[in-house]
Amino acid sequence: MASSHAAAAPFLLVLLLQLCSSGLALPSKFIDQTCPPERLPAVALLSNGGPFLCNPPAPRVPVAVFPHDVDPVQFALNLEYTEAEFFLHGAYGAGLDEAAPGLARGGPPPVGARKANLDEETRRVVSEFALQEVGHLRVIQQTVGGFPRPLLNLSADNFARVMDNAFGYRLNPPFDPYTNSLNFLLACYVIPYLGINGYVGTNPIIDGYKTKELVAGLLGVEAGQDAAFRTLLFRRRGEAVPPYNVTVAEFTDRVSALRNRLGRCGVKDEGLTVPRELGAEGAICTNVLSADRDSLSYSRTPAELLRILYLTGDEHVPGGFYPDGANGKIARSFLGKPRGANESPKN
Numbered sequence: 001m002a003s004s005h006a007a008a009a010p011f012l013l014v015l016l017l018q019l020c021s022s023g024l025a026l027p028s029k030f031i032d033q034t035c036p037p038e039r040l041p042a043v044a045l046l047s048n049g050g051p052f053l054c055n056p057p058a059p060r061v062p063v064a065v066f067p068h069d070v071d072p073v074q075f076a077l078n079l080e081y082t083e084a085e086f087f088l089h090g091a092y093g094a095g096l097d098e099a100a101p102g103l104a105r106g107g108p109p110p111v112g113a114r115k116a117n118l119d120e121e122t123r124r125v126v127s128e129f130a131l132q133e134v135g136h137l138r139v140i141q142q143t144v145g146g147f148p149r150p151l152l153n154l155s156a157d158n159f160a161r162v163m164d165n166a167f168g169y170r171l172n173p174p175f176d177p178y179t180n181s182l183n184f185l186l187a188c189y190v191i192p193y194l195g196i197n198g199y200v201g202t203n204p205i206i207d208g209y210k211t212k213e214l215v216a217g218l219l220g221v222e223a224g225q226d227a228a229f230r231t232l233l234f235r236r237r238g239e240a241v242p243p244y245n246v247t248v249a250e251f252t253d254r255v256s257a258l259r260n261r262l263g264r265c266g267v268k269d270e271g272l273t274v275p276r277e278l279g280a281e282g283a284i285c286t287n288v289l290s291a292d293r294d295s296l297s298y299s300r301t302p303a304e305l306l307r308i309l310y311l312t313g314d315e316h317v318p319g320g321f322y323p324d325g326a327n328g329k330i331a332r333s334f335l336g337k338p339r340g341a342n343e344s345p346k347n
Ligand SMILES: *[C@@H]1O[C@H](CO)[C@@H](O)[C@H](O)[C@H]1NC(C)=O
Pocket: 111, 153, 155, 157, 158, 161, 323
């Protein structure tokens, strides 16, 4: 059948890239020198537990990647680039161009990203998530090909604009995500959550067993990252965010409301506390995780995500985090411009 022929090319590319990539060679500044040398019991099995008895079942549809899987999965690179750069710069003061330059595929460096003034716990969490994003970029590109990193606006001014839009007035002084841990966590509230929405939306429209496995794995970790950020913020929900006299909970509520307004598709986003009717089973106002009536993650289309990330409410009008627009076939199709031409493997 024609589609399985067409799908063989990406799969061969996966094999080729896996053969070529000689392990995970990060520069030393990204390697944690504080890890204890001894092996912990949980991983000791790696050296003496074999033979393993863990063969996964054979896929029912033996096609790794369908041609129609490629664009929706590639679209996610836009969000993964944004997270990778924001977390890497925030934690290490250096981005993808130092950590794994090949993964940027020649795209321009981000604007305005810098090292954040983080306490030890926050720095460790953000460092881990930053490195996870490097893995996500690599595996997406290996599985479905990729496109160059879009121009990203990660300047304090852009985050200040997000917060000003969320509140409907100018915060004074302007919000700066890089100034302390609490502000950085509030800025982190803005992005990974959209990754979850995107992956939930991608799942029903892809069919290859490799792409489904990939999206499930990405969704799991994005959801975990968002949950960790939200948990750290929930502990501080009643604190005022200095110097604004606005609580952490209200910040999250305002950002969620902004995303709902810009997404133009109803309520798919909730802050850390909600009216009881919107909480789990309509019975609780604690809302560490944002979810629908059945406590399932909300789903968003690329168009909805772009309306939010462009801060324009219009997928045809770039701005916000992507001054020149996001990349890949789906995002560019809304802009009618050939920039960031798609580099997916030829089918
Ligand atoms: C980044 O965003 C800020 C705030 O909107 C804006 O002033 C600045 O011009 C933007 N930078 C780019 C390169 O678009």
